[in-house]
Amino acid sequence: MSRYNARVTEPKWQKAWDDAQVFKAERDDSLEKYYVLEMFPYPSGRIHIGHVRNYTMGDVVARFKTARGYNVLHPMGWDAFGMPAENAAMEHNTHPGTWTRQNIAAMKEQMKPLGFSLDWSREFATCDPEYYGKQQAMFIDMLEVGLIYRKNAVVNWDPVDMTVLANEQVIDGKGWRSNAPVERKELTQWFFKISDYSDELLEALDHLPNWPEKVRTMQKNWIGKSQGLQFSFDLNGAPDGFDALEVYTTRPDTIFGASFAAISADHPLAKALESDPKVATFNADCRRMGTSAEAMEKAEKIGLDTGMTITHPFDPDLKMPVYIANFVLMDYGTGAIFGCPAHDQRDLDFAHKYGLEVKTVVSATGPDYEVGTEAFVDAGSIINSDFLNGLSIDEAKVEVISRIEAVGSGKGVTKFRLRDWGISRQRYWGCPIPVVHCDTCGIVPEKKENLPVKLPEDVTFDRPGNPLDRHETWRNVDCPKCGAAAKRETDTMDTFVDSSWYYARFTSPHAESPTDLAEAEYWLNVDQYIGGIEHAILHLLYSRFFARAMQKTGHLPKSAIEPFNALFTQGMVTHEFYASEVNNRTVYHHPSEVIRTSHGATLRSTGEEITVGPIIKMSKSKKNVVDPEDIIDQYGADTARWFVMSDSPPERDVEWTSAGAEAAWKHIQRIWRMADEISQSASDGVTTPDEALALLKATHRAIDDVTKGIEGFAFNKAIAKLYEFTNTLQKSKAGKADKQAAMLVMAQLMQPMTPHIAEEVWALMGGKGMVTTAPWPTLDPAMLIDDTITMPIQINGKRRSEIKVAKDLPKSEVEKLALADEAVIRALAGNAPKKLIVVPGRIINVVI
RNA sequence: GCGAGCGUGGUGGAAUAGGUAGACACGCCAGACUUAAAAUCUGUUGGCCGUAUGGCCGUGGGGGUUCAAGUCCCCCCGCUCGCACCA
Numbered sequence: 001m002s003r004y005n006a007r008v009t010e011p012k013w014q015k016a017w018d019d020a021q022v023f024k025a026e027r028d029d030s031l032e033k034y035y036v037l038e039m040f041p042y043p044s045g046r047i048h049i050g051h052v053r054n055y056t057m058g059d060v061v062a063r064f065k066t067a068r069g070y071n072v073l074h075p076m077g078w079d080a081f082g083m084p085a086e087n088a089a090m091e092h093n094t095h096p097g098t099w100t101r102q103n104i105a106a107m108k109e110q111m112k113p114l115g116f117s118l119d120w121s122r123e124f125a126t127c128d129p130e131y132y133g134k135q136q137a138m139f140i141d142m143l144e145v146g147l148i149y150r151k152n153a154v155v156n157w158d159p160v161d162m163t164v165l166a167n168e169q170v171i172d173g174k175g176w177r178s179n180a181p182v183e184r185k186e187l188t189q190w191f192f193k194i195s196d197y198s199d200e201l202l203e204a205l206d207h208l209p210n211w212p213e214k215v216r217t218m219q220k221n222w223i224g225k226s227q228g229l230q231f232s233f234d235l236n237g238a239p240d241g242f243d244a245l246e247v248y249t250t251r252p253d254t255i256f257g258a259s260f261a262a263i264s265a266d267h268p269l270a271k272a273l274e275s276d277p278k279v280a281t282f283n284a285d286c287r288r289m290g291t292s293a294e295a296m297e298k299a300e301k302i303g304l305d306t307g308m309t310i311t312h313p314f315d316p317d318l319k320m321p322v323y324i325a326n327f328v329l330m331d332y333g334t335g336a337i338f339g340c341p342a343h344d345q346r347d348l349d350f351a352h353k354y355g356l357e358v359k360t361v362v363s364a365t366g367p368d369y370e371v372g373t374e375a376f377v378d379a380g381s382i383i384n385s386d387f388l389n390g391l392s393i394d395e396a397k398v399e400v401i402s403r404i405e406a407v408g409s410g411k412g413v414t415k416f417r418l419r420d421w422g423i424s425r426q427r428y429w430g431c432p433i434p435v436v437h438c439d440t441c442g443i444v445p446e447k448k449e450n451l452p453v454k455l456p457e458d459v460t461f462d463r464p465g466n467p468l469d470r471h472e473t474w475r476n477v478d479c480p481k482c483g484a485a486a487k488r489e490t491d492t493m494d495t496f497v498d499s500s501w502y503y504a505r506f507t508s509p510h511a512e513s514p515t516d517l518a519e520a521e522y523w524l525n526v527d528q529y530i531g532g533i534e535h536a537i538l539h540l541l542y543s544r545f546f547a548r549a550m551q552k553t554g555h556l557p558k559s560a561i562e563p564f565n566a567l568f569t570q571g572m573v574t575h576e577f578y579a580s581e582v583n584n585r586t587v588y589h590h591p592s593e594v595i596r597t598s599h600g601a602t603l604r605s606t607g608e609e610i611t612v613g614p615i616i617k618m619s620k621s622k623k624n625v626v627d628p629e630d631i632i633d634q635y636g637a638d639t640a641r642w643f644v645m646s647d648s649p650p651e652r653d654v655e656w657t658s659a660g661a662e663a664a665w666k667h668i669q670r671i672w673r674m675a676d677e678i679s680q681s682a683s684d685g686v687t688t689p690d691e692a693l694a695l696l697k698a699t700h701r702a703i704d705d706v707t708k709g710i711e712g713f714a715f716n717k718a719i720a721k722l723y724e725f726t727n728t729l730q731k732s733k734a735g736k737a738d739k740q741a742a743m744l745v746m747a748q749l750m751q752p753m754t755p756h757i758a759e760e761v762w763a764l765m766g767g768k769g770m771v772t773t774a775p776w777p778t779l780d781p782a783m784l785i786d787d788t789i790t791m792p793i794q795i796n797g798k799r800r801s802e803i804k805v806a807k808d809l810p811k812s813e814v815e816k817l818a819l820a821d822e823a824v825i826r827a828l829a830g831n832a833p834k835k836l837i838v839v840p841g842r843i844i845n846v847v848i
Numbered sequence: 849g850c851g852a853g854c855g856u857g858g859u860g861g862a863a864u865a866g867g868u869a870g871a872c873a874c875g876c877c878a879g880a881c882u883u884a885a886a887a888u889c890u891g892u893u894g895g896c897c898g899u900a901u902g903g904c905c906g907u908g909g910g911g912g913u914u915c916a917a918g919u920c921c922c923c924c925c926g927c928u929c930g931c932a933c934c935a
């Protein structure tokens with residue numbers, strides 16, 4: 001008996017697939033297409049097991065859809081711009097491009113042995129001038145239609161990376177990469193007008209049923225639509241030019257509960273008062289407070305009474321103080337609010353601190369209700385509010401808005417939390433923004449025939465900041481319009497721009513224009529997108545915006561309005577970690593240095609007891625990383641693929657264990673042994689028609705189960721069913737030909753998960769051609785139906801017995817058989833049952 | 849604080865539409881083969897009582913609906929993730 005040798009077999013089949021170009025996708029209007037895409041990797045240098053899981057999922061889908069007759073597009077590329085390349089350049093005195101291209105080559109070498117059904121002819125990296133040049137062309141088009149603009153803005157400045165960050169890239173007040181506290185700085189920046197699409201991006205979420213609810217909710221919250229009233233109070237005692245204070249509220253119904261107004265320290269009015277040193281100091285303090293979550297949570301609500309007052313719009317005698325307050329944000333609404341302490345917790349805290357009136361105006365329990373230490377924010381009816389008394393919150397909102405609109409001091413408005421997307425980055429390793437600054441013509445887009453505006457190669461990273469700024473020959477150019485001396489824009493684009501349209505470029509990766517509309521029309525949208533949940537907002541929202549922006553500029557057909565029809569977010573691969581204390585410092589150990597015992601772990605080299613840490617995401621710092629290359633060397637790609645797909649549901653985290661990997665490997669070996677035994681067995685073995693039929697039925701049940709499992713993204717269940725089928729086949733006493741037929745189906749069903757062993761088994765069993773190109777086995781539904789079924793009998797809801805009955809035995813006959821059952825007779829003890837329930841084909845319940 | 853999700857044996861996890869809880873796998877235990885080990889194969893494996901036929905308990909906890917609840921309803925507890933001074 002021969003042993004299965006993955007090291008020989010796997011490269012053999014990979015070469016066979018390559019030679020036959022079976023994964024090359026070509027447009028064919030007579031065929032239905034299927035576009036499956038995994039989030040493309042950043043070329044960090046090595047692939048990790050999380051990549052393996054991600055791409056295996058995509059590969060299973062791609063291979064399955066191919067077998068089902070679809071024309072499948074399954075491409076791969078590289079998200080190749082970004083900070084780490086510059087950091088590496090500084091550290092190792094190399095060029096970001098060199099570093100990146102080496103990494104791409106290395107990672108591709110690691111990916112190839114996994115046997116993914118990728119069309120490598122479509123591969124590109126976002127740092128290819130061919131790609132980013134097309135991006136620059138679209139930038140110019142979008143600039144022309146007003147989707148891009150420049151403005152002076154207070155930006156999130158990362159002092160370590162020395163660049164601007166989008167709001168989305170600030171996490172807990174820190175840079176998402178550097179983890180350094182973000183500073184506020186005023187700069188002129190390029191923006192995409194994503195806010196033009198706030199409403200549409202929100203509404204369209206409802207038409208993405210195959211996106212996870214969670215991701216849709218996150219995007220909804222991020223876009224943050226709110227409806228309210230924007231209106232002006234008359235201001236008393238304000239500096240010249242400020243006779244009104246405009247505020248925004250979502251609770252106009254609580255207008256009679258107002259007792260103060262508060263403005264942001266960045267509000268023009270607050271700035272106008274800064275001649276007063278007290279105000280100047282206070283404002284400066286507010287600005288310094290920072291934006292970190294911890295800082296905000298701890299920060300007390302503080303304010304400074306300006307001495308000014310506002311007049312209540314419905315009660316001219318009521319004057320209320322105006323504060324500058326640290327909890328009011330300048331960039332939401334108007335940067336000013338009216339405070340209604342009874343019905344907003346922040347306002348209540350503030351009012352308590354400064355002794356302001358708390359007037360309850362909404363009550364769920366009658367007109368005498370008074371708010372205590374907690375603001376009342378639930379439904380109720382209006383009290384203490386003149387003409388609003390007795391109305392519901394919603395009725396009162398409508399009433400107040402219409403009265404304010406009638407006097408012309410404000411109007412009902414919709415606001416969004418979503419801000420425009422700032423894309424300027426003061427970095428070298430990104431897509432250059434293709435414009436020129438000319439003293440006479442202003443901002444001039446580069447001529448399209450001059451694209452791409454290539455990054456210069458001769459740059460150094462010995463100083464912080466952007467090397468493009470100091471690159472004289474690159475920077476100094478002639479104005480494309482008037483020809484006078486001018487300067488190139490040195491900002492590059494946020495790398496999220498690169499990843500916002502790569503999916504579209506894959507449909508025509510070498511086209512002269514950014515996209516080929518006919519190709520895009522055929523291949524788009526992506527039918528199945530697979531990636532990590534960490535991109536739930538940024539990447540996925542930007543891509544959705546970009547699809548609309550590209551359509552507006554004629555780069556996408558109308559049908560491709562949403563990039564991704566279905567989204568699947570896969571869980572992480574985790575691993576326990578191992579640690580020990582050396583001189584009061586924690587030292588981590590790689591799994592390969594550790595021997596795992598039943599209760600703990602010891603160090604392989606010294607036998608020293610070490611601590612087993614909890615199961616966490618694999619990370620270099622904790623050394624709990626399993627390198628896919630090691631796994632492939634040891635067991636082969638099929639084992640790695642089979643393991644990452646088994647046991648855990650794909651959306652959940654999966655824990656890598658060596659025992660699990662071993663089990664996967666054993667199964668591959670077992671399949672090979674079985675195939676080998678079948679092929680060498682005597683063809684005239686003993687069999688009966690019953691045995692043959694039973695195996696055939698098991699085969700069709702496996703076809704049904706595995707098909708449903710893959711279609712429903714329940715790969716773990718598909719694999720469990722394949723184990724079951726394997727057990728059945730092994731025990732079967734059917735003849736050689738029957739077993740061969742079953743084993744051929746086994747190869748077909750395993751092919752999406754473990755294509756190499758599947759090819760080998762297919763060939764050994766005499767399958768025609770390659771199993772990779774064979775159609776999916778056809779299900780005969782008749783084979784799923786059994787003539788006799790086993791029905792459990794419950795007595796008072798507890799399973800006590802079972803009977804075998806013909807599938808379509810009438811209910812009355814089933815009842816008779818049930819009552820004749822030994823256990824039932826014993827339980828009844830001669831009495832008649834209170835009730836007898838027969839659910840045809842399912843269960844019998846005898847109630848005593 | 850708001851939003852979403854989750855909680856099932858020693859472990860990962862199954863369980864269409866309320867109908868046999870624990871599929872499948874790991875681990876453990878026992879047996880076969882072997883001089884021995886590895887590999888492989890076979891069997892057992894939720895807990896408790898019992899020699900056994902069998903019985904009782906059991907899906908985070910408590911209550912409810914139902915002939916029947918992991919699944920539906922109400923209350924509570926715990927964990928994970930996301931958002932968070934957004935007026």
